[in-house]
Every structure is written in C-alpha cells, then in structure tokens.
Amino acid sequence: MGQTPQKWPGIELSNDDLLNKKVTQTRYHPRAKFSWSAGEAMSRFLNELKEGRLIGRECKHCNKILFPPRMFCEQCFKPTSKWVYIKDTGTIQTYSISYLDKDAKRITNPIYVGVVSIDGASEKMGIMHYFGEVTKDTIHIGMKVKAKWKPPLERTGSILDIEYFRPLKEGEQ
Template sequence: MSEKIKEYPGHPLSEQDISTGKVLTTKWRPKARYMYAAGVAISKFLEELKNGRIVGRKCRKCGRILVPPRMYCEWCFRPTDEWVYVKDTGRVVTAVISYIAADRARLEKPEIIAVIELDGASPGMGILHKLGEVDPEDVKNMKVFGMRVKAVWKPPEEREGSITDILYFRPLKEGEE
C-alpha cells in the first residue's frame, strides 16, 4: 500500500473465487511439437555414442578438434575436414551441485553437473554431463576443478543413440588411464 492509498476495495483472489466461476478463466494447452533434424554432425555424434565412442570433427586450418562435432569451424569459417575419435576420459572445467530439479522440486539427492574437457579434444571442448561417485564436499572445497574423470556407459544393448547413453562421469581410479 502506498502512503496515500490505505486500502483497496475488494479482497485478494481466493481458490473459491476461481472454483465458483467468479473469475473468468481460459484454458489452452499448447500443442507445439517439433521433430528436430539433428543434422549431419550431431547425427554421427549420437550414432557413435551408441557404439560407446565419442567423435569430434577436425579443422585442418586451425588444427582444433571440435567436440561436439560441427560441419563448420566457427573461427576459420570453413568446412571441417575429418572425423576424429576422442577419449571418454577428461578433466572437469567447472561443476555445480544442483539441489533443485528441472520443475523446481527439491531433490532428495543433489546432483552434480559438470563441463568436462575430453582427452583428445581441443582445450575447453568436450561434454556437459553429470558426475557420479563424487563427494559433494569435493565440489564445495573446489577440489573438483581439474578432477580426472571417465564416462560410465550404459550396457550396449540399452544404448539408443542419445547423450544419456553415458550414465555419468566418475573419478578416474588410481593408476587408471
């Protein structure tokens, strides 16, 4: 309320006002459905995930290996030249502990989401995925930065050519490459 207006007429809307039809309501469920064409590069990327591999594209001019793959190099503005397989291991670039689900509900078990630079890809390139088997404390105390991780894949028969064919990335074990 402002200084000049001490009281507005009426009362705030209640559930009852709506259920008894005192308030006009209109319902419209948008049926906006799309069939996104993944395109040349991402189709191959998904196909290879099904095979348990991560593929990128190399630009011969700047020498970068782009992951996820693209058919053009955004820096050199020319077509990329060849498919290159990169490893399913890498290094954490940044990470977050998410306590909230996509629908704003509180998660019972918080999730760790991370950007991972993959071995074999150019610096700063790789994958956005979840981290598993990582202590949230290691995120809070920033030990997660640079952490060496490896993909945990779904069993081959369950893969469907999706980013979720990788379940999550886990820390590399001692002596593991």
C-alpha cells in the same frame, strides 16, 4: 513540458488469486511436438555414442579438434576436415550440485552436473553431463573423470548412453 513519474501502475495478484480463479482467466495447454533432424555431425556423434565412443571433427585451418563435432568451424568459417575419435576421459571444468529439477521443484538427492572437457579434443572443449561416484566433498574443478557407459544393449544413440562421468581411477587410461 514533461514531468517526473509520480504514480507507478500495476495491480498485484497472489498465487491464490490465479490458481483459485479469483480473477477471470483462460487456461491453455499447448501440444507442441517436434522431430528435430540431427543433421550430419550430430547423427554421427549419436551413432558413435551407441558404440561407446566419442568423436570430434578436425578443423585443419585452425588446427583444432572440435567437440561436440560440427561440420563447419565458426571461427574460420570453413567446412571442418575430418572425423577424429577422442577419449572418454576428461577434466571437470565446472560443476553444480543441484537441489532443483527442471521445473524448479525441490529434490532431496542432489544432481551433480557440470562441464567436462574431453581428452583428445582441443583445450576446454567439452559437454555438459552428470557426475557420479562423487560427494560434495570430493568433487572439484580440475578432477579427472571417465565416462560410465550404459551396457551396449541398453544404448540407444543418445547423450544418455553415458550414465555419468566418474572419478578416473589411478593407473586408468
């Protein structure tokens, strides 16, 4: 017959135990380097970024402009139909104000980051990016924004060719 557990195993260590080798251990630093093939859709997307343009793919079956662009539509599972330039303006769908960098280290100047849906693509289709020229009091969901591009000569064909999205000014397209 079985029994309800009474003892719960596990020996806790402190950070000091680990970092100052109070227990025996082996350390390892892997060197894993990659060269990812960008593929058909992302290659064109990156090349267009270098020109200061955003591009999507049309799915004629679903009557949608897919962004980021892709060569097949995951919903109807057919190849997408053609390339369509879209705008570099959009709407903040959500955002965060981050006091952490990628290694969970604390930073004092926060990063404004979020999802921006792009005008000209189908509803709610967008990318993650930084926001600039905003404060924690001005940024809000629903804010209209526009890409702040790097100068043409500094662009490399990367998502970072857009420095950030900034508030759309009145009368601006």
